[in-house]
Amino acid sequence: MTAATRQRCASCGKEFSETDPHPRCPSCRGLLAIEHAAPALTGRELRGLFDGRPHRSGVWRFQEIVLPTAQDIISYPEGNTPLLARPIVSRWAEVDELLLKHEGLNPTGSFKDRGMTVGVTQARRVGATAVACATTGNTGASLAAYAGIAGLPALVVIPKGQVAVGKVAQAIAYGARVLVVRSNFDRCLELVDEASRELGVYLLNSVNPFRLEGQKTIVLEMLQQLGWEAPDWIVVPAGNLGNTAAFGRALIEAREWGLIDRLPRLAAIQATGAAPFAASFRDGFTRRHSVEPHTIATAINIGNPASYDRAVVAIRETDGVVTAVEDNAILEAKAVVDAAGVGCEPASAAAVAGARQLAREGVIRPTDRVVAVLTGHLLKDPAAVTRYHVETEPPPPRANRPIEIEPLMSEIERELSRL
Numbered sequence: 195m196t197a198a199t200r201q202r203c204a205s206c207g208k209e210f211s212e213t214d215p216h217p218r219c220p221s222c223r224g225l226l227a228i229e230h231a232a233p234a235l236t237g238r239e240l241r242g243l244f245d246g247r248p249h250r251s252g253v254w255r256f257q258e259i260v261l262p263t264a265q266d267i268i269s270y271p272e273g274n275t276p277l278l279a280r281p282i283v284s285r286w287a288e289v290d291e292l293l294l295k296h297e298g299l300n301p302t303g304s305f306k307d308r309g310m311t312v313g314v315t316q317a318r319r320v321g322a323t324a325v326a327c328a329t330t331g332n333t334g335a336s337l338a339a340y341a342g343i344a345g346l347p348a349l350v351v352i353p354k355g356q357v358a359v360g361k362v363a364q365a366i367a368y369g370a371r372v373l374v375v376r377s378n379f380d381r382c383l384e385l386v387d388e389a390s391r392e393l394g395v396y397l398l399n400s401v402n403p404f405r406l407e408g409q410k411t412i413v414l415e416m417l418q419q420l421g422w423e424a425p426d427w428i429v430v431p432a433g434n435l436g437n438t439a440a441f442g443r444a445l446i447e448a449r450e451w452g453l454i455d456r457l458p459r460l461a462a463i464q465a466t467g468a469a470p471f472a473a474s475f476r477d478g479f480t481r482r483h484s485v486e487p488h489t490i491a492t493a494i495n496i497g498n499p500a501s502y503d504r505a506v507v508a509i510r511e512t513d514g515v516v517t518a519v520e521d522n523a524i525l526e527a528k529a530v531v532d533a534a535g536v537g538c539e540p541a542s543a544a545a546v547a548g549a550r551q552l553a554r555e556g557v558i559r560p561t562d563r564v565v566a567v568l569t570g571h572l573l574k575d576p577a578a579v580t581r582y583h584v585e586t587e588p589p590p591p592r593a594n595r596p597i598e599i600e601p602l603m604s605e606i607e608r609e610l611s612r613l
């Protein structure tokens with residue numbers, strides 16, 4: 195099957211070839227979208243194709259609707275993440291069936307690997323000599339790894355003091371040049387965006403539409419794991435809004451091409467201290483907000499999300515909702531997910547906290563089937579664990595403090611009796 199793929203500017207409508215290297219529309223700076231011609235197969239045939247193709251990569255298994263013409267693929271491999279049922283977490287969220295799609299189990303510990311395998315494959319295809327991103331941490335870790343695999347030099351630009359330690363460590367270790375900027379994420383993104391225009395470095399933020407083609411496979415793989423039965427809700431944490439946008443596109447294409455027969459509703463969850471998209475949703479998307487962001491969930495500490503326009507389309511088309519949850523609710527949700535033996539970073543727990551909030555508000559019904567996406571691994575942000583369990587005074591209800599003891603059997607016996 196050969197599908198004709200092109201890029202189209204969502205703002206001015208101009209079309210570009212799929213190997214045009216501009217990360218934004220060169221005419222009006224609008225966001226680009228990748229458009230594939232409808233596959234020549236029916237929905238049933240497509241499902242059969244994907245189901246009959248065990249693939250090392252959970253991204254490239256769906257190549258026909260990700261990047262049909264790609265060759266010389268740069269893959270770790272990535273994807274093939276589990277969809278977990280954990281009754282303890284469902285009960286806490288007050289939903290009968292809450293499933294967890296654990297994207298933290300990707301090779302660099304976040305969903306970013308799904309977009310990066312496509313983005314770096316495309317970077318090589320257009321002859322990029324260097325790649326760059328601004329990041330709250332995970333994109334940088336992933337870019338550094340994939341650039342390492344491809345043998346491309348990489349610049350990772352981070353806001354000083356606002357990135358979790360595991361993520362910075364990864365970017366350094368994988369060999370990227372890490373630039374620490376005395377400002378916030380939104381300013382870092384403006385800076386690399388400008389560098390891509392002025393200095394020719396290939397931009398691999400989720401502004402780049404090829405990243406989103408890869409991130410679509412979170413939804414495709416989840417649908418496949420559910421036997422192509424759409425859930426009622428997909429709940430996702432929202433920062434720069436790349437995932438919200440990618441999920442919307444994946445769902446619309448999946449329905450258009452007969453993979454599913456009805457759309458799930460999307461719920462995008464922000465932290466209250468960094469919730470410009472939730473504010474716009476409350477205004478019926480009549481106005482774009484931007485804020486000075488402050489949340490303990492550093493991955494989504496973003497005040498002016500780049501994929502705003504695309505995410506509005508995703509929420510509208512899926513009859514979706516956007517809401518915000520307090521940092522305390524995020525921390526409690528994280529403690530629940532962690533203690534269920536699953537584990538995730540704070541931003542990911544926002545999805546579970548959001549599911550509970552929407553269930554309590556009656557937006558999600560208790561009998562709805564809900565999938566929450568855990569976007570990043572527990573070990574990305576070990577400091578968040580220590581802060582909650584060890585350092586917060588008074589200890590939060592779910593705090594699990596380590597206990598220092600003398601090297602005596604009696605002390606072990608005492609603690610055993612208290613379990």
Ligand code: F0G
Pocket residue numbers: 304306328329330331332333334400431432433434435436437438493494539541542569570
């Ligand atoms: N969860 C995690 C763990 C993230 O790292 C991010 C984004 C999000 C959720 C939000 O996704 O931006 O698509 O709405 N991290 C980016 C980064 C910004 O630089 O790693 P989004």
